Amino acid sequence: MSIEDKDMSEIIESDFDEPDRKNWIAWAFTILCIAIGVVVLTKFIPAIIASDDAGTQEPLEDIVEVPVYYVENMDGLHLNDTDFDIANYYFRNEYEYNHYYIDDDNVLWGVGDNSDGQLGNGNRSSYESTPQKMAENVIHVDGAPFFVIYLTESGELYGVGANQNGLMGLENPYGREWIYYDDIVATTPVCLMSDVKYARASQSGIVALKNDGSVWWWGQIRNTSAKHPDDTIGCSYSEPTKMLDDAIYVTCGSFCMAAIKEDGTLWTWGNNTFGSCGYDSKNQDFIEEPVKVLDDVKMVWMDEVRFEKAKPYAESESAEGNDDYNYTYVTFAEKKDGSLYACGKYVDGKGSKIWDFKLYGDTLRTPEEYMDDGLHRPVELVYSDRFQRIQFKEKKD
Template identity: 35%
Template sequence: MKKLFIINIVLCIIIAALTSCSDSKTPKTEESQTTSAPTTTTAEQTSENTTVQTTSVPVSTKTETVSAAAYVAEFDSHNIDRLSLGGCHTGFVKEDGSLYVWGCGFERQLGNGEYTIADSPIKIMDDVEKISFGFENSAAITKDGSLYIWGKHNPIPDGPSGLFMCPDVPEKIMDDVKYVSLGTYHTAVIKNDNSLYMWGENSKGELGNGKSGYYEYSDTPVKIMDDVRCVSLGFLHSAAITNDGSLYTWGCNRNGQLGNGKSGESEIEAEPVKIMDNVQYVSVGEEHSAAITEDGSLYMWGRNNFGQVGNGHSGENEIQTEPVKIMDNVQYVSLGMLFSAAITKDGNLYMWGENGSGQLGNGETGNEALSSVPIKIMDNVEAVSLGNGHSGALTKNGELYMWGNNSLGGVGIESDDYRIPVPTKIYIP
């Protein structure tokens, strides 16, 4: 058991699990008129499977152990409004603005002042409007536009600024913030005037300020663009959408994650490069990317070793260097470390990619259980968020379901197996 625990901790700290434009809350916008799609290749036809039946096993007390059952206390799941998953930790915001977290806190990412694992939700803050959880870090925006951060934000020894720090409780660092996205070691915010600011590591040009290099970093916010409405950060790359629907990407492009038709270890874009038009939403994962156009088409590109691009291919040398169309009628998309999820406009949740810990939710686990095409998992879904190897979804009636890797408590479900292969309702005693 000790060896397994150490292996899971090492797995959790290898690479980033990254965030989307904001915390997981499906955009509620009127359907846009159909627009011409950008020039891309055509994906193989989407595969639809039978929905996996979800489980819900009541637990009467916290001390009672029931396989594949969740125990959550002191809140009503029907009031959950926002959801975000980090590398090995999970958080949600209730309708009253209270923020709860659980999972791995070895880098203080839980915000409770402790270096520990929490297997049940801990209340951290009030008056929260939005959240974004990164690999080992966390951020929240309160209703007055204040930005708070905690966890591992890649501190530099004797750094001159308070932005490079590892606070163990939420610490305010900025005002007038509308959106925040966390990468592994870099951060982006959209201010109320729609200006985009970034800071953190910049070894591969991921800040977009025209610089790159091993010793390049910024410990203070640098203004990158104006007129920005959406931003998402990956491991070493970044993406943003301007108000006219233009999608820009920048940073590392070793596996085609920028979508500009190139790939290679030396491929770096240190400034934003325009990739597509008519884009409504963007989400980036470890080294793959996704965009939803105004007509509801989902396009994806980047590293595809586990089928995470969803184009029917997978393999160590599989790279998609340009946007390829995967699905129609898509409302929302979220990317994890090596897997992906999308919600259609009728509320159906589809998932694809790596499935070693059951993070796809189709009842299977193992390296050979990957899916290179979208598989239907649930219906009646409002929002979805993905972490390193665990997944979470909110239904339209406000119920929370979790599944995937639970070795460090991110799923929050009591089970004899750290792999939870099907969506399991977080039950209220």
């Protein structure tokens, strides 16, 4: 019989003896199992790996539940910018106190209180409702209660108004105990510093960043809400004093200052009564020399999360809820990975601290320093001197 005349069973019977048939069947079954296993693993291994990776990340519910701080304009914060450009942080429309604005021709105008000559028109008056031309070639302005500073295209920093502790470069005959006196003022602009890249004004101080990366601060930090009632003045310099080098950005709140260095480290100094500097200063109210508090930082804000005002002056002035964006004694930081953090007054989180105080106006006193006259109730105050994870949201009208 030829091979063509045989069916498959006969071929197997003739070509394989019984042991060979068993081995062939075993090998075939093994190969089939391996093939099935490869298909199954190919399908499910990516899901397993993704599940393991997810376990190393912060759970979504933790991100959603972190405290929310509302801001007026998310787009104006430049959170998604990858390149740092100092021009993004210039103020051209500012009215926390007076209204100062820079027009399209880079002319600076001012409206409002002129009792300390802060409108720069050469005299002192209670109020000016007509815009006063203050300067030309201006790229940035920042106002304080009794003075204003502005930066020109050529990098010159000018100031006008009250001379608080030598702010305007005028003599200070009263010493550091005086934060405000109205008999020494600059009613016309004074050049305070040259070769300046950026500057900000605190309640009674100025912080400036020069083109060489050096940071300078002068003025005075005085805060009656201190742990020690007899030690309410700190960080007092009557002339520009160099604080640190290699910086790319500076800012300040009413009572604290901050700088970001080229390496992404964040440095702070000023009043730390409520942990606003993000540093455990123990029983010390003021940090007079900058301290490193955070790494990999992209941006920092103090008291308010904004740069220039987002809305026109008249509209915002009459709008309700502007205080919703005011977080005095709170410092915010954005890290380079996009995560957001806050420290300071009323910031609650892991490691936050609690004080029991008696509140006298703007002055806090501990229970031991309180005379029980029945007029002042205890205040339980939560604060954090370490940065806690937070999120920003824009409040819709």
